[in-house]
Amino acid sequence: MAAALAFSDLTVRKGGRAIVCGISGHLKRGAVTAILGPNGAGKSSLLHILAGVEQPRSGTVLLGGAPLGTLSAQERARRIGFLPQKGEVHWNLAVKSLVGLGRMGHSAGRSLSQEDEAAVVAALAATDVTHLSDRSALSLSGGELARVLLARVLAGAPEWLLADEPLGSLDPAHQLAVLKRLAMTARAGAGVVVVLHDINHAARIADHVVLMKDGAMLADGAAQDVLTPDLLEAAFSVRFRLVNDGGRRLFVAE
Ligand SMILES: Nc1ncnc2c1ncn2[C@@H]1O[C@H](COP(=O)(O)OP(=O)(O)OP(=O)(O)O)[C@@H](O)[C@H]1O
Secondary structure (H helix, E strand, O other), X not given: OOOOEEEEEXXXXXXXXXXXXXXXXXXXXXXXXXXXXXXXXXXXXXXXXXXXXXXXXXXXXXXXXXXXXXXXXXXXXXXXXXXXXXXXXXXXXXXXXXXXXXXXXXXXXXXXXXXXXXHHHHHHHHOOOHHHOOOEHHHOOHHHXXXXXXXXXXXXXXXXXXXXXXXXXXXXXXXXXXXXHHHXXXXXXXXXXXXXXXXXXXXXXXXXEEEEEOOEEEEEEEHHHHOOHHHHHHHHOOOEEEEEEOOEEXXXXX
């Protein structure tokens, strides 16, 4: 399948134990995949491997049929946008310049073209940070910085957008706006893979859900098949009641 992200028999060992235990899956573009599971389940570890920023102990990741490791760093940066859980900036860089770095996979070090500049402007607007364009990235609040770092990834218009808990420091209005942006990005043809903690956020945008526990996949399938009270209880050891809220499924922890 064109440009699918497929992984097989992935194993990661850290601290003398397996934290990802031989998992396999197949992710499609044009869809939102939510990775859910309790703390320590291995969600970030899986995302790091899919992004190519960490290597598994064993197993393979194929992007469009090619092993991820065979892509040049520039091609990987152009095709896979990765938003880590703890986004940090240590340079005194203007927000628009920081977001411009998201074009590096396209610009290969040359100065930004008109197309690059247009992509930066659109990405700043998409995450509601246009008004911060000239501010130093070091001066931003946590939620502002999170939105700027998402803008940097969006500016690159990657085939794959891999985001690790992108809503953690956002207020409710911006959480909703970012969820909608992720869904729009998938509808525009990208593969969106997002680690989420809120089941209702996943229910709102996910087409596909990977449910992890103890480094293994408890379930992997269509959102409506995986987001069930029984599977969620098996993952989180909490009972969820399913409420029909005018046609929208809402999960309430009991
Ligand atoms: N360098 C390390 N050494 C030892 N253990 C590690 C190391 N890195 C991660 N782990 C452990 O691996 C497990 C999986 O970590 P990971 O960050 O993938 O979990 P997660 O599902 O993303 O969790 P969270 O929801 O808390 O972010 C955790 O138990 C973590 O403590």
